[in-house]
Amino acid sequence: xxxxxRIPRIMQETSKRILLKSKSIGFVPTMGALHEGHMxxxxxxxxxxxxxxxxxxxxxxxxxxNEDLQSYPRTLERDIEKLEEAQxxxxxxxxxxxxxxxxFCTYVSxxxxxxxxxxxxxxxxxxxVTTVVCKLLNLVxxxxxxxxxxxxxxxxxxxxxxxxxxMDIDIVGCRTIRESDGLAMSSRNSYLTPKERxxxxxxxxxxxxxxxxIVKEAIPCxxxxxxxxxxxxxxxxxDHIQYAGIYDAESLTPLKEYKKINLLAVALKLGQTRLIxxxxxxxKC
Ligand code: PAF
Numbered sequence: 185x186x187x188x189x190r191i192p193r194i195m196q197e198t199s200k201r202i203l204l205k206s207k208s209i210g211f212v213p214t215m216g217a218l219h220e221g222h223m224x225x226x227x228x229x230x231x232x233x234x235x236x237x238x239x240x241x242x243x244x245x246x247x248x249x250n251e252d253l254q255s256y257p258r259t260l261e262r263d264i265e266k267l268e269e270a271q272x273x274x275x276x277x278x279x280x281x282x283x284x285x286x287x288f289c290t291y292v293s294x295x296x297x298x299x300x301x302x303x304x305x306x307x308x309x310x311x312x313v314t315t316v317v318c319k320l321l322n323l324v325x326x327x328x329x330x331x332x333x334x335x336x337x338x339x340x341x342x343x344x345x346x347x348x349x350x351m352d353i354d355i356v357g358c359r360t361i362r363e364s365d366g367l368a369m370s371s372r373n374s375y376l377t378p379k380e381r382x383x384x385x386x387x388x389x390x391x392x393x394x395x396x397x398i399v400k401e402a403i404p405c406x407x408x409x410x411x412x413x414x415x416x417x418x419x420x421x422x423d424h425i426q427y428a429g430i431y432d433a434e435s436l437t438p439l440k441e442y443k444k445i446n447l448l449a450v451a452l453k454l455g456q457t458r459l460i461x462x463x464x465x466x467x468k469c
Contacts, residue, residue: 186267187274192283192323195276199237199325207234211326213317216240217257217371218266221361225330226270228358237324238267239276241283246312257374276324283319292318294341294348300436301337302451302460305426313338314345321351329353334360334368336447336462337436360461362388368461375457383421384454390415390428391448391463398430398446398465405430405442416452426451426458433464442467 189195202209210229214222222238229236240263247253267275291311297303298310321329329346331339343355361369366388367381376384390412397403403411409429416425430439433447449462 186272189274189276190278192278195323196325198274199323202235203325208327209233209235209237209325210328210330211324212238212330213320214238214240215242215256215371216263217259217374218263219369219371221332221334221369223266223270224361225332225358226267226272228356229328229330230271233328235273236271237274237276237326238272239320239324241278241316243312243316244280245284245315246309248306248309257371283316291315292345294344297337297341297344297436301427301431301449305451310338310341314341317342318345318349321353326353328356330356330358332360333357334370334461336449340434340436366392370459372457372459376454380421380454380457383419384459386416386419386422387450387452387459387461391450391461394448395463395465398442399467405439412448412450416450421454423453423455426453442469444469
């Protein structure tokens with residue numbers, strides 16, 4: 185039976201007791217609306233740890249004023265069933281007031297990385313993410329933290345935060361889980377109309393096409409962003425490409441020449457829905 189914990193102090197004490205018994209804790213933080221992407225993280229955590237903790241907390245701090253905090257999908261009963269099926273030991277479900285009590289004014293920010301790519305279009309978003317993840321890590325005290333590569337920038341920022349703050353936690357990056365037509369799984373895919381859902385396949389098709397051209401050395405690095413944007417723009421339902429290009433996989437800055445590991449990354453709007461995706465392209469050089 186999965187234990188549900190709502191109170192931060194009880195989560196912290198429970199974790200302390202587990203660690204005192206020399207047991208490892210694998211942690212999967214989420215905002216709920218769980219899909220196969222989340223469940224793949226839970227499954228991996230299950231195979232590598234004695235105790236698996238998941239959290240569900242729709243973190244208001246990481247949503248901008250005009251973003252989808254109110255409409256963000258909330259499917260708690262179904263999420264609980266999925267977590268139980270996957271043999272999660274503990275679900276941490278804190279209230280907003282318990283995470284951000286009156287007068288809360290302490291923020292964690294990873295400068296530089298947080299302003300690039302998505303950060304340029306979502307001011308303050310990553311400070312919201314790093315602040316809540318830092319708090320969750322202090323409460324859950326995991327041995328290993330499981331994050332999806334779908335949110336590649338988030339993963340890099342959290343890695344940097346744990347390194348710079350000397351947090352003794354292994355970050356386990358897990359591959360993106362995709363629908364059969366390549367669309368990366370995301371809780372926000374549920375916003376798409378059937379036509380937009382079909383149009384969204386342009387993202388994976390473009391990333392795959394570019395990845396193939398790069399591996400075959402058929403395109404100079406400098407031409408990658410323009411070709412990505414051209415291929416995506418061929419889909420008439422795409423309203424606005426926020427960014428599409430090739431980036432350094434560590435610093436997330438645009439590349440002019442290929443490196444051994446290259447990051448193709450895209451963010452765009454399809455109607456009201458903002459979608460992101462990425463692909464790492466490894467070269468032999
Ligand atoms: O990726 C998410 O769902 C969120 O950004 C996270 C890591 C749970 C922090 O709120």
